[in-house]
Amino acid sequence: DARVTQTPRDKVTEMGQEVTMRCQPILGHNTVFWYRQTMMQGLELLAYFRNRAPLDDSGMPKDRFSAEMPDATLATLKIQPSEPRDSAVYFCASGLTRLAGGPTYNEQFFGPGTRLTVL
Amino acid sequence: GDSVTQMEGPVTLSEEAFLTINCTYTATGYPSLFWYVQYPGEGLQLLLKATKADDKGSNKGFEATYRKETTSFHLEKGSVQVSDSAVYFCALSDQVRGSTLGRLYFGRGTQLTVWP
Numbered sequence: 001d002a003r004v005t006q007t008p009r010d011k012v013t014e015m016g017q018e019v020t021m022r023c024q025p026i027l028g029h030n031t032v033f034w035y036r037q038t039m040m041q042g043l044e045l046l047a048y049f050r051n052r053a054p055l056d057d058s059g060m061p062k063d064r065f066s067a068e069m070p071d072a073t074l075a076t077l078k079i080q081p082s083e084p085r086d087s088a089v090y091f092c093a094s095g096l097t098r099l100a101g102g103p104t105y106n107e108q109f110f111g112p113g114t115r116l117t118v119l
Numbered sequence: 120g121d122s123v124t125q126m127e128g129p130v131t132l133s134e135e136a137f138l139t140i141n142c143t144y145t146a147t148g149y150p151s152l153f154w155y156v157q158y159p160g161e162g163l164q165l166l167l168k169a170t171k172a173d174d175k176g177s178n179k180g181f182e183a184t185y186r187k188e189t190t191s192f193h194l195e196k197g198s199v200q201v202s203d204s205a206v207y208f209c210a211l212s213d214q215v216r217g218s219t220l221g222r223l224y225f226g227r228g229t230q231l232t233v234w235p
Binding site (some may be wrong): 004043 | 222
């Protein structure tokens with residue numbers, strides 16, 4: 001049963017510290033997405049990759065956030081320095097472009113999330 | 120741009136009641152449509168999908184029909200259970216063609232609580 005894995009599941013840190021979140025996409029998937037979920041904003045797309053290349057990171061605060069895919073089995077999201085307003089649940093999702101008798105579409109599979117608390 | 124609007128929650132029902140959660144979309148092309156479910160403390164899970172007009176997606180007693188004429192994809196279930204309590208997200212995916220990106224656009228989510 002293939003799943004997206006994320007580590008850590010929970011992270012509590014102090015303002016100003018660096019935070020790194022990791023994601024292992026499902027083997028064979030060619031897209032990876034990072035989302036942030038808060039009560040106020042709901043689900044926000046931060047960044048995503050196709051075939052390890054960044055396609056769009058316009059949803060990400062560039063001054064403190066960075067996302068990378070050093071290889072096909074690992075995606076990272078880094079916050080430096082962290083701030084209390086970054087407290088949220090961060091989800092990674094992976095997907096596979098699929099033909100469906102017409103236009104292609106991108107079904108996504110979500111990881112369990114990293115709950116980040118910045119004090 | 121592409122977007123999804125779903126009914127505001129929370130929705131509270133008694134067990135065995137009928138459920139409808141409304142979802143409408145705006146898209147320039149021919150999107151695929153999805154319903155995702157999020158149980159407490161977990162990530163989103165795909166519940167059902169439909170890839171073209173008049174398709175009906177179904178899973179675990181839930182159904183939704185892709186209505187192009189009304190740009191809707193309403194989620195229904197004939198008899199809800201306590202275990203259906205969760206947050207439900209409607210989403211669309213634009214086409215992956217050339218420069219288009221194939222990302223998902225999510226609604227705000229609808230909290231469903233089912234009481235025994």
